[in-house]
Amino acid sequence: MHERALSEGLHEIEMFERTVDIDADKCDGGRLSILSLFRHLSEIMAENAESYGAGKAYHDAKNRLWVLLEYDIDIERLPAKGERVRLGTLPYAFWKVYGYRVYRIRSLDGEHLVSGKGKFTLIDTRKRAIVRPDADMLALFVDAHPEPLKLDFPDAPRHAGAALFKTCETIRKRHLDVNDHVNNAEYVGLAEQAVKQHFKTPVNARKVGVWYRRETKLRETLTIRGFKVEDGCLVEMHKGEALHARVWFAGFFMPHKHIP
Secondary structure, eight states: OHHHHHHHHGGGSOOEEEEEEOOGGGEETTEEOHHHHHHHHHHHHHHHHHHTTOSHHHHHHTTEEEEEEEEEEEESOOOBTTOEEEEEEEEEEEETTEEEEEEEEEETTOOEEEEEEEEEEEEETTTTEEEOOOHHHHHHOTTSOSSOOOOOOOOOOOOOSSOSEEEEEEOOGGGBOTTSSBOHHHHHHHHHHHHHHHHTSOOOOSEEEEEEOSOOOTTOEEEEEEEEETTEEEEEEEETTEEEEEEEEETOOOOGGGOO
């Protein structure tokens, strides 16, 4: 019931919004790049948290950190270079140790461009343990659903056979967030870059799913492999044998000359 209502009504929910200009340096092939899209999602989330008085300083004082676990983002159309759009987000609900956030991008005339959701968990940064948000913290997010509510997320698609490509990337300062870990958007950017380099085409997908599994730090090297799956391309990032992240570009057309 709640999942259906969310998917059908997400475009109509009143959200925290700001207007964004799609500059040329954010684009690839005349459209907003996938990396820039996810950077915008991270930025609007941080701005929204600050608007509640629940930004980084508040969480640092409590030794707490919300860690992103999954993204499920649907793309009707990536904004074009030079376009002005409305970027929005809202803390949707909390359930046990999880928090759920919804996102939206629409044109100034109301065309629905991007929508989706993110799943987070709360960490005690001193004990390195997952904890529940306390009542005082929950009370700050006044726009969230008042009752505990769980949102479901899809599993990553399974792949079979050899990887289509394999590359490596060493983490640099430009990949890091304010906590000195790889910014969640940068994993998506690394995946997009690897797919683009292999297929020689901008990455246009109708859905992007992301599953984060381990943090990555400065100067660590990730092995990035891409696999053909039933609907698009799945990218996995490992350090040694340990899986750090998966990114799924659903609906991405892969030129056959690059598929063995």
